[in-house]
Amino acid sequence: MAETHVWGFGFLAVTIINLASLLGLTLIPVTKKPYFPKVLTYFIGLAVGTLFSNAALQLIPEAFGFDPSADGYVFKAVGIFGGFYALYVTEKILRIILKPEHEHGHGHSHFQPSESVQQNGVISSVDFTSSDKASITSDVSVEQGSCRWLRGRRLASVKTVAWMISLSDALHNFIDGLAIGASFTVSVLSGFSTSIAIVCEEFPHELGDFIILLNAGLSIPQAVFFNLLSAMSCYVGLVLGILLGSAFAPSIIFAFAGGMFLYISLADMLPEMNMIASEQAHNTRAEIFFFVIQNAGILTGFAMILLITLFGGNINLG
Secondary structure, three states: HHHHHHHHHHHHHHHHHHHHHHHHHHHHHHHHHOHHHHHHHHHHHHHHHHHHHHHHHHHHHHHOOOOOOOHHHHHHHHHHHHHHHHHHHHHHHHHHHOOHHHHOOOOOOOOOOOOOOOOOEEEEEEEOOOOOEEEOOOOOOOOOOOHHHHEOOHHHHOOOHHHHHHHHHHHHHHHHHHHHHHHHOHHHHHHHHHHHHHHEEEEEHHHHHHHHHOOOOHHHHHHHHHHHHHHOOHHHHHHHHHHHHOOOOOHHHHHHHHHHHHHHHHHHHHHHHHHHHHHHOOOOHHHHHHHHHHHHHHHHHHHHHHHHOOOOOOOOOO
């Protein structure tokens, strides 16, 4: 029965995560709203908090083979987060006060399409960087495939970045599946904790990938199809993670996933969150407001994983 729960909860978690692949489609009308950068900033902060905390509080200690809630490790891990957070807050406050001139007006976030107009299922213009503007017009040659809903620009004329994004996303989802599968073999709570961190990361990540695919020349149905196709690799990773986790101690999977979570949170999501704030905040009041939103997202994510780590053992899922 326990093994049945592992497979059932594992496939449920991966299915919910893969639904994030469709978020880009539902949020296209919202991306032009003035409040969208603030909402996205919160979710990116949430991803930073959950990914970092899941790595520090659960994946890394599991990789070394000891219980995260034993030997006072949780409080030591809180200290690790405290060191990161204290330096982050100090740096942000200094930037707000000193306002380095070279940091304003440079770069664009790939989560922010400056202009997009949908015509017959194709984005007519999506602007991502000041130096590289791509226009996808509705008069391009339309591929006449057997599936009418997949019609759009001919795949041969799509930019290479679309295939690179799809391949890297498939690998990313495969590793996510490995981490989820291995976590569920340890405990249901550990599996859900890892799944929560991945869900919070997938929201902004999949939205960004979706918009990049549109900018590369794919139609909306094509972008949805390839996003879902790459998401299927998460199931492959889940199956392999459960099988490997059941056969032997999955410490190497936890170690690898922990390093990946730290990289995504600190080297990918955190700079992206700061970039959005630097683009949208044009005065001190706006900078402070974005700073508050960033803190709310990071602390919410940290609190979620911390509570699961501290009290997860007291929860009985039957």
